[in-house]
Amino acid sequence: MSYEYEKEEKIIRQIDETKKFVETIVTVSQWEKTPSDRRLILNSNSPLSKIVEMDLKISTNETEIVPLIVEEISGQYSVSFPSGTELPEAIQFYGLIGASSKEIIFEVDPNQYEIYKQIKESTYTHRVDEPITTMYGAEIVKETLYYDDHGVTFHLLVNQIATKGLSLNLLYKDQVLIEAINERNEKRYLRLLGDEEDRLTFKIDRGFYERSEMIQVKLTNLPVYVTTNWLIKPPNQ
DSSP states (O other), X not given: OOHHHHHSOOEEEEEEEEEEETTEEEEEEEEEEOSSOEEEEEEEEOSSSEEEEEEEEEEETTEEEOOSEEEEETTEEEEEEOTTOOOOSEEEEEEEEEEOSOOEEEEEOTHHHHHHXXXXXXXXXXXXXXXXXXXXXXXXXXXXXXEETTEEEEEEEEEEOOXXXXXXXXXXXXXXXXXXXXXXXXXXXXXXXOOXXXXXXXXXXXXXHHTOSOEEEEEESOEEEEEEEEEEOOOOO
């Protein structure tokens, strides 16, 4: 939040609408108006470690407006709109995107790379199709391992089989954190590759494979979409 917004005089309209979605409770608290900004203030009580995005739009004077930015400030969520936006006649709240406190963890056998080197081919694709875990109605599957002279690329398939209000949403997968840890507690922080909407792809380098006897891969900060489909009509007084 900008220093100017903190200092500016605010006109506040209370909304105070609360609803529960699975284990997440959302309160749309108030609409704030200043000379430079307009903000919708929300509170959330959720098992998700944090909320990173709000999927909503407002309607005012027959115009639909989407947020500029969502910020977490002192335990509340501030949703900014362009200056001049009037008190909304309706708020269409489709859902919110949070970071899960759950983790995807699996073990890797570094000896697999030694087997690849004995094949004496420049690349090799191993079809695995091995289930890792199930969470938020999605099955996580170790689909393929792609070997080359630089290391091993992992392709994890995220097969969404049910939603029931919560789902893994890989449209926001850039927030996912991935690390590989070996038996000496050495770590590699891995980056996501590719833009497929149903896969998590990353690579462990050859050097880390060759000096490790055991590797554990951990994925955290997984993006979870909480469906709300909530229509709110703020009081006009």
